[in-house]
Amino acid sequence: HFMAEAYCNTVTNSTLNRDQHPPLEEIKEAIRKDRWNAEYWYKLARRLRKIQDNKIGNLQADDKDRRKRQTEIIGAMEEAVRLNPFNTGYHIRLGWEYAYLWKDPNYRHRWLPAADVSMERATYFAGEKNPYLHVHLGNYWTFRSKTINLAKPEWETAWSKACWHYKKAQSLEKRKRLAGTIMKYVWKYYPDKEFVSKVLLTENQSLLDEMK
Incomplete structure (x- = not known):
């Protein structure tokens, strides 16, 4: 855990001025050191989301690339929820990520219902x-x-x-x-x-x- 925190800290320490939003590779390294920390997976999803948002409007990023990144974001958030199912914010974030799959042909039959379930779970813990x-x-x-x-x-x-x-x-x-x-x-x-x-x-x- 301590080695992982060196790359991606999740515990506030007033004596250290640590970056609360580390680069993607440092988050991934933290996960390699300690994959059981749900907050690492959450931070991974948020970092990937920022990358995804920055590519909006980029003609070089085709739908296939966006779908691949979105799948990675969802995978990270699902892992965060699996490791800590009591965190309301995780369920909300996962629900929205499902909702962003609006170009998928199964959107209304699979992803919107999945988003609804995530939000219902968030309500339970809110x-x-x-x-x-x-x-x-x-x-x-x-x-x-x-x-x-x-x-x-x-x-x-x-x-x-x-x-x-x-x-x-x-x-x-x-x-x-x-x-x-x-x-x-x-x-x-x-x-x-x-x-x-x-x-x-x-x-x-x-x-x-x-x-x-």
């Missing part, structure tokens, strides 16, 4: 302390609701989950700033004050008056 976990979950279900026809009961299910998580977040964090962040995110998907009002607690409804 608890009552961290409002931002519920914001992330609300964001996912808002996105998910837009993949479903409004006339279908599945839409109501997804939208209800989004509303529940957003309201839970507001109940845990009373500052208006959080409610404003939620409101702006939902507006991107549903630019309608009636929709946005559904995700706000009563005491935050006045924020709607500030929207243009």
Whole structure:
């Protein structure tokens, strides 16, 4: 473990000014030294995600390359979840990575359902302390609701989950700033004050008056 930490530290040490986001090769070396540390796999997935995002718009990176990298990201996150299934953030991150496979022909039948399962597991572990976990979950279900026809009961299910998580977040964090962040995110998907009002607690409804 100590040798692995030299390459990719996961334990905060105030006496050392260590890079919390080490290069890809150092993360891989840490995994070679200690593959049982879930946080190494999580950091690997995040580093690969950053590389993937940096290649967006790069004409030299074809779909096959992107799919290969996405498979690597998912593999790393699945390993992180396997090693530490109690980490809510891991489940959320894995769910989003599944959701990014929108070009895959099995997207609706395999990857979106897999993303849903990850988010349901995240909900189980989210608890009552961290409002931002519920914001992330609300964001996912808002996105998910837009993949479903409004006339279908599945839409109501997804939208209800989004509303529940957003309201839970507001109940845990009373500052208006959080409610404003939620409101702006939902507006991107549903630019309608009636929709946005559904995700706000009563005491935050006045924020709607500030929207243009």
